[in-house]
Amino acid sequence: MMFFIGNAFAEWLAAKTGRPISSLRVSVGRDPRLSSPLMAASLAAGLAAAGAGVARFGPCTTPAMFMSCILPGHENDGAVMITASHLPVNRNGAKFCTGEGGLEKKDITQLLTRAAELAEEAGQRPSDRHTDAAFVITAALQASRSLVSYVDFLPEYAAYLRELMKRSIAHPTNPDAPLTGFKIVVDPGNGGGAFIADQVLGPLGADVSGSINLEPDGSFPNHMPNPEDKQAVAATRAAVLDSNADLGIMLDTDVDRSGVVDRNGNGINRNRYIALMSAITLRENPGETIVTDSCTSNGLAAFIRGLGGKHFRYKKGYKNIINKGQELNAAGVPCPLMMETSGHGAMRENYFLDDGAYGALKIVIEMVRRRLEGQGDIADLLQELREPAEAMEIRVAIQASDVRAEGERVTAAFKQWVDAGCGGASHWKLEDENYEGWRVKVLEGDGKEGWLLLRPSLHDPDIVLNVESEQAGGMKAILQHLLEFFKEHPEFQVCTAKVEDYVYT
Known part of the structure; x- marks a missing residue:
């Protein structure tokens, strides 16, 4: 079925942009799940068979796929990430976006309806795997090879993040390696986030030798890549304490969610993570509004008010809170941060992108800033947070x-x-x-x-x-x-x- 979804996405993009399919370019990336390579290949074949140009990225992350529609030199018309995020190993799916953000539910419904129509027109039944595979292989061989290229995009995205961090920290004596002297543990849970340690934090001077579960493995042998998962928190906590690290970072499979562990081994996720991000954000944007989901604590609401901010408690669902934040900003209610207790979070300064890596790196920047200014650990920012018993x-x-x-x-x-x-x-x-x-x-x-x-x-x-x-x-x-x-x-x-x-x- 992924082949026909590729066909349908090409048609949808053409209708949205008002341009012929032959002028479109779409990037395709995937997480390390065992089913992801075949699904990515099938979707890419569907895009190419429809006549769209395809940039195959291989292993990637959801935020990086979005940035492939933004960064100069790429600016693709659309992007697709094959992933099921933190769900069990036997699940998989696809996330679609353009430079305007992720597709809405109505867009996905339209896409899947059209894909089913295309499959029926081609005489294919999604349940008949053998016929479907033969059809996809034949169609892929008939598509022009000139339409498909293979791009190693993740290093370019990592370079973008490094430059962003260097500018944000503006270290007075070591601008190119501002993380020198810091130990940071990264636990991507064998998902797609190892590059944060190897290609972002390490090259900026951080000691990342205590990092764990870096090897991508779609069977997720250690724990699920999920910053809410108790095993993930326990593993990251142990790694932070064992290596005497300053910070631990937990990432989910496709790196659109994150959580952290402080130097004392305390997990900072759910309400605590929103509180920490609110403290950072409201210092930079005083008096503005933080949007959260419906399950946040009373203590968090009081904490945000105590920082001089405003709290808008909305619905579950990261798209719901992001859309509400965009709506508020458009209506003249400044809203710099939208965040779910699950660890999904988007910032106005980052294209309203649901981006776990960006949130975690904002905390690293804050950690460095506080040391340069002679302040305490990031956990000190949470001292006034009243937590439920x-x-x-x-x-x-x-x-x-x-x-x-x-x-x-x-x-x-x-x-x-x-x-x-x-x-x-x-x-x-x-x-x-x-x-x-x-x-x-x-x-x-x-x-x-x-x-x-x-x-x-x-x-x-x-x-x-x-x-x-x-x-x-x-x-x-x-x-x-x-x-x-x-x-x-x-x-x-x-x-x-x-x-x-x-x-x-």
Whole structure:
């Protein structure tokens, strides 16, 4: 099917640009998954068979693919990254972008619909692998070889990042090697991010000898490349402490997400990562607005306000928050940072690009700046962050055939229960603004405040319940009272049973 998706993307680009397919050039890169080389080759063959020029990059990253549409000398009309990010090894997919950013959901739907039409017109069935393979090979051989070139783009992208760091640090005595004297551990989890150590930080003078899991391996033998993964955090923490490093950087498979570990081995991800990036960003852009997803903590909101910034809590989904940030900026509300608790983050200064490498390197720049100015470690920036005592996420699989309708039914019933007084809980109050499900703040006494959010999952057929409390035992108390809602709705029995598991075990 990737062949026909390549055909369809060529057509889509031609329609978008108003130019003939023969004038277009598209770059294709991939992550190290075992299925990625064949998928990339099939997609490239589809692009070439349609008449588009193709630059095959081989192993690459999602942010680099976007930059191949931007950097002088490349400026491709479109780019495709074959990756499934942090998902299991047996999954794979494709991310599409132009110089304007990633494609929207409606664009992807249009693309896939057209690809299915093209496959049907060619008499191909995606389920028939043998016929499909023969068709792709034949079509690839018939396509003009002059349309396909092989480009080693990652070193050029690394050079771009190095120059960016040198300009940003502006080291007074060592401008070409401003990281001299720093030890930095990089853990790409055997994904595509090893070049950050080998081609960016190392050449700038950093000691990266403590880095781990650098070898690309699509079976991901050590841990999943995911900065939220507990094994990833533990492995990076151990490497930082063993090598007495100043910082550890965790990257996901295609390097559009990141997290860090400070010199004391403390993981900085989720709310802590957003807080750290907010501290850096608001120093450079005082008083501006930070956009986050719906699951960020009360402490983070207070932290952003304490820095003089404004907090806009929106929806899950990195495209949702990036689009909201762009919308706010266009409306005259300055917004320099959009970030999800998952580690996805985009900055206005970086083309609103979802870029884990850029975020991690901003933290490295801040670390160097603080040392040059005689300030403390980057972790000192988080001293005023109030963190929850307890937090959890509960996911319940939706059993109904219409997943979307059932998710809306559960959340609508919850809203009615809240509006009716939350079963007599006067200390439960609906948040003023809700863009995804319904979030309720729980006044816990002594100035402490917990919360819960009931929402349909963005990608999975699940109902998701996020709960946080600022006092020990508070989360159990919240869940116990929430059971009153589910008991009033026996049709949601599977949700009741899941919550009861957490309350009574």
